[in-house]
Amino acid sequence: MTSDLFNLGYQFLVNISFLMFAAMGLTIVLGMLNIINLAHGEFIMMGAYTATIAVHNGVPFVLAVMLATFAVGIFGAVIERLVIRRFYGNKLNALVATFGLSLIISQGTLLLFGPFLQGIKMPLGGFKVGDYSYATYLLVIAGLAFVVLGALWFLFYRTRLGVDMRATMQNPDMARALGVNTSRIYMFSFALGAALAGLTGALYAPTTTIVPLFGSSFIAPAFITVVIGGGANPLIGALASSSLLALVQTPLSSEFSAFAGRIGLMFAALLMMRFLPDGLSHYIQAAFLNRRRARAEKSR
Amino acid sequence: MSSYNSLAAPGTSASPRSFLERTGLDGQLTVFGGRWYWSLFVLVFGAAATFPIYGSVFTALNFTSFLINVPLALGLALLWGYCGVLSFGQVAFFGIGGYAYGVLAINWGLGAATVGAAVCALGLTALAAAAFGYFLFYGRVSAWIIPVLTLVLTLMLETFLGQTAGLEWRIGDAQLGGFNGMTNIPSITVGPFSFDGFSLPLFYLVLALVALTLAGLRMLANSHFGHVSMAIQEDQERAELLGYDIRRYQLTIFVIAGLLAGLSGILYASWGNFIQPTSVGLLASTFPVLWVAVSGRRSLTSVAIGTVALSALSDTLAVYSGELAFVVMGAILLFGMMAAPNGMVITLLRGIARLSRARK
Numbered sequence: 173m174t175s176d177l178f179n180l181g182y183q184f185l186v187n188i189s190f191l192m193f194a195a196m197g198l199t200i201v202l203g204m205l206n207i208i209n210l211a212h213g214e215f216i217m218m219g220a221y222t223a224t225i226a227v228h229n230g231v232p233f234v235l236a237v238m239l240a241t242f243a244v245g246i247f248g249a250v251i252e253r254l255v256i257r258r259f260y261g262n263k264l265n266a267l268v269a270t271f272g273l274s275l276i277i278s279q280g281t282l283l284l285f286g287p288f289l290q291g292i293k294m295p296l297g298g299f300k301v302g303d304y305s306y307a308t309y310l311l312v313i314a315g316l317a318f319v320v321l322g323a324l325w326f327l328f329y330r331t332r333l334g335v336d337m338r339a340t341m342q343n344p345d346m347a348r349a350l351g352v353n354t355s356r357i358y359m360f361s362f363a364l365g366a367a368l369a370g371l372t373g374a375l376y377a378p379t380t381t382i383v384p385l386f387g388s389s390f391i392a393p394a395f396i397t398v399v400i401g402g403g404a405n406p407l408i409g410a411l412a413s414s415s416l417l418a419l420v421q422t423p424l425s426s427e428f429s430a431f432a433g434r435i436g437l438m439f440a441a442l443l444m445m446r447f448l449p450d451g452l453s454h455y456i457q458a459a460f461l462n463r464r465r466a467r468a469e470k471s472r
Numbered sequence: 473m474s475s476y477n478s479l480a481a482p483g484t485s486a487s488p489r490s491f492l493e494r495t496g497l498d499g500q501l502t503v504f505g506g507r508w509y510w511s512l513f514v515l516v517f518g519a520a521a522t523f524p525i526y527g528s529v530f531t532a533l534n535f536t537s538f539l540i541n542v543p544l545a546l547g548l549a550l551l552w553g554y555c556g557v558l559s560f561g562q563v564a565f566f567g568i569g570g571y572a573y574g575v576l577a578i579n580w581g582l583g584a585a586t587v588g589a590a591v592c593a594l595g596l597t598a599l600a601a602a603a604f605g606y607f608l609f610y611g612r613v614s615a616w617i618i619p620v621l622t623l624v625l626t627l628m629l630e631t632f633l634g635q636t637a638g639l640e641w642r643i644g645d646a647q648l649g650g651f652n653g654m655t656n657i658p659s660i661t662v663g664p665f666s667f668d669g670f671s672l673p674l675f676y677l678v679l680a681l682v683a684l685t686l687a688g689l690r691m692l693a694n695s696h697f698g699h700v701s702m703a704i705q706e707d708q709e710r711a712e713l714l715g716y717d718i719r720r721y722q723l724t725i726f727v728i729a730g731l732l733a734g735l736s737g738i739l740y741a742s743w744g745n746f747i748q749p750t751s752v753g754l755l756a757s758t759f760p761v762l763w764v765a766v767s768g769r770r771s772l773t774s775v776a777i778g779t780v781a782l783s784a785l786s787d788t789l790a791v792y793s794g795e796l797a798f799v800v801m802g803a804i805l806l807f808g809m810m811a812a813p814n815g816m817v818i819t820l821l822r823g824i825a826r827l828s829r830a831r832k
Contacts, residue, residue: 208616210623258810263616264558268765269809271560275758275802283795388754392627395620399613431635438628441621446611 175302184422186310187433189317191414193375194390195397196320196406197368202398203406204341204361207256207266211274212394213387214281215366219244219373220386221281227292233378240374241367248366252359260358274387281384289382313375320371325407337361392434393417396441402451409453416440416452497687499694501554501702503771503818504825517683524672532675538783539678540739543685545763545779546772547732550689553769554698555725556615556705561604561622562733562760564629567752569597569734570741571633571648574657577741579644586660590738594731601730602723609719609726623757630753653748660742669743678739682776685732689772692728701725733760755798759786762801766808768815778817 198212209215219240226236255273259266296308328334339347340357348354373386380386397417401409420440425433448455492498498505524532544566552558576589604625608618637650648654659668667674692698704711704718712718741747750756759782767778782801789797812819 208620255806255810262813264552264619265809265813267558267616267619268761269806271758271761272802272805272809275755276799276806279795279798279802283793283799385754388627392624395624399617399620431631434628434631438624441624442607442611445613445617445621446607449611449613 175304178301179304180422180426182306182311183426184418185314187421187425188414188418189310189314190376191393191397191417192317192321192410193313193368193372194394195401195414196324196410197365197372198394199398199401199406199410200324200368201362201365203404203409204337204365205256205260205358207259207263208270208395208398209256209362209365210267210270210391211251211277212365212369213391214274214277215244215248215369215387216373216376216390217278217281217384217387218247219370220377220382221285221289221373222370223374223377224289224292224382228290233292233295237371237374241371244370244373245363245367248369249359249363251366252362256362257355257358278384278387285384287383291380291382292378294378309378316375320368321407321411328407333360393437396437400441400444400448400452402453404451404454405457406453408456409451412452412456496691496694496698498690501693501698502690502773503768504773504821508828509773517679520679521676524675529672532672533669534787535780535784536669536675536678537740537743538780538787539675539682540736540743541759541763541783542682542736542776542779543732543739544736544760545767545775546685546689547729548760548764549767549769549772549775550693550732551725551729552764553771553775554693554705555701555722557722557726558615558619558761559622559726559729560619560757560761561625562729563752563757564622564626565597565601565730565733566737566740566756567629567633567747567749568600569593569737570747570751571654571737572596572734573738573741574654574747575643575646577658577660578646578654578656582658583661586658586742587662590660590742593738594734597734597737598727598731601727601734605723605726605730609722612719623754626752626757627754630749633749633752649748651749653746653750655746657741657745657747659745660738667742668745674739674743681735681739686772686776693772697721697724758798758801758805759783762805766804766816768818768821770814771818771821774815774818774821777821778815781817 194216197215198209201207201209201212222240222243223233223236226239227233231239251273255269256266259269294307294309296312298305298307300306326334328338336347336352336357337360339350339352340354344354347357372390376390380389397410397413400417401413417437417440420436421433424436444452490498492505492510498509520535523535544562548559548562551562570593573589573593576592577586580586580589604622608621613621633648633653634651636648637652639647641648641650646654659666659674661667665673667677693702700711700716701721703714704716704721708718737747737751740751763779763782764775766782768774782804786797786801789800808816
């Protein structure tokens with residue numbers, strides 16, 4: 173019984189961290205730049221490739237992960253300068269353009285590196301609870317998801333850069349008038365989103381085979397998470413919607429199949445959209461603000 | 473919007489309206505039109521129809537596979553250019569049409585039954601589009617969510633079809649076949665004519681369907697319905713305040729676009745006698761968007777021309793390397809969106825039209 177419960181809890185944590193990692197970069201880019209980056213999956217794939225190639229060349233895994241994060245972040249900054257900035261304010265055109273970009277990256281990788289890359293071993297081994305055996309590494313990733321979320325919270329709410337970012341998100345004209353270099357903030361935000369994608373790819377590289385379509389297993393869950401979370405508040409959105417979706421996915425995939433879990437995600441997304449079209453973060457934020465307002469009025 | 477300033481179609485001339493304008497074949501919402509346009513229209517389709525006589529039959533048969541894409545692309549042009557709804561999921565409806573036709577045709581057998589199978593497959597596609605569209609439009613999701621969710625639909629469908637390799641995935645006599653796809657689908661057959669990929673009947677059928685779709689969609693675009701949907705794409709709130717149920721209009725156009733995609737899927741299954749998950753998947757979903765974006769989503773004619781040209785180009789490149797074809801297509805899409813966000817083909821055609829007018 174307890175081992176069954178542990179199993180479910182473990183699966184839940186693994187699923188929630190997967191969704192969070194897949195979606196975090198995407199939702200920050202959506203929230204800050206009001207752009208959906210369809211090449212996000214390819215950024216994740218680039219992270220996996222960078223880390224894998226680095227490990228093959230003798231770099232320790234932890235360093236390789238950091239390298240991948242940094243490299244994809246830089247790549248993101250370059251892409252923002254060359255491509256993305258032409259599409260601010262035109263979401264649909266940005267979608268199409270990044271779609272073209274994703275095609276170039278994934279097929280270019282196929283052309284350069286061939287259909288697959290030799291994988292890397294999963295570090296840290298495993299442990300057993302009851303009849304089931306578990307990978308320690310996946311638990312570490314789950315923990316890291318919350319660490320990264322905490323770090324992002326710190327960045328957004330406790331640093332000067334975060335204040336500038338939130339100001340730009342809320343009212344770019346006013347932020348500019350107050351001396352914020354919004355153009356640089358946009359570039360940094362996109363690079364941050366790309367770096368998170370790189371981190372995701374690097375962290376998940378040991379868990380699966382490294383192929384040019386590596387990113388495509390992330391994008392469907394990532395988009396669903398983002399759509400449900402909404403762009404009102406990236407952090408709350410990512411956390412709330414990935415918890416909710418993991419709640420839907422975990423029982424379905426452990427009872428039936430991984431595919432049933434995915435289909436469940438899709439239907440959850442359709443229903444949520446029908447009834448909460450603005451995204452979870454919007455409603456949570458509204459409820460939070462209402463409560464704060466009510467409390468302020470009471471104390472007055 | 474400046475795109476209303478049509479070059480050749482005189483929507484508001486003082487002279488009594490011509491036959492073309494009364495029927496809606498020409499009008500304010502179609503970019504090109506007038507005597508020159510329709511002369512060229514007849515000339516191009518006439519030249520294409522007689523091509524097997526003076527050209528080569530082989531080329532004509534090859535061309536069929538490019539023409540099959542045109543209804544799919546025109547549907548997306550209507551949806552995106554005239555209604556402001558961008559869908560990455562048109563290939564899903566292409567696949568639903570193709571697979572539904574395959575299952576029905578395999579079970580119902582040859583001959584006239586294949587026509588029934590095609591009609592029923594169209595109905596099923598429309599049903600699927602209506603069901604999915606209901607959630608999108610009646611949920612009033614914002615415009616950017618629709619492309620994302622339709623893309624997710626495509627991915628799900630590809631994953632689902634890819635894992636149907638086992639023997640348990642059969643519907644009657646039809647085996648879904650996993651990644652290898654469904655094979656031995658009978659071609660549409662009417663009397664002595666078999667509409668397959670090895671003979672000319674399908675070429676003529678597709679050519680006629682393309683001409684009909686183009687003319688029909690022009691009439692739709694210039695009708696009251698088309699004007700309302702254009703108003704919705706310009707400003708949803710304003711259209712709604714004027715009393716239009718925008719959800720109904722959007723859903724209707726979504727279903728029409730789905731139907732046209734399904735039509736292409738059925739023709740494809742009849743052409744190649746097979747359909748596979750890759751024609752539904754992520755890579756395939758690039759093509760309709762690419763054709764429409766690069767051609768010019770506000771101009772049905774440009775989309776028809778661009779679709780055939782780009783299909784031919786990617787087909788030629790794929791002979792050398794499939795990956796290279798995709799990289800080049802991706803580059804065309806990316807640079808097309810950066811250099812000519814309204815479409816390259818339409819920019820080109822506009823330039824030609826302007827030149828020919830300047831000379832007069």
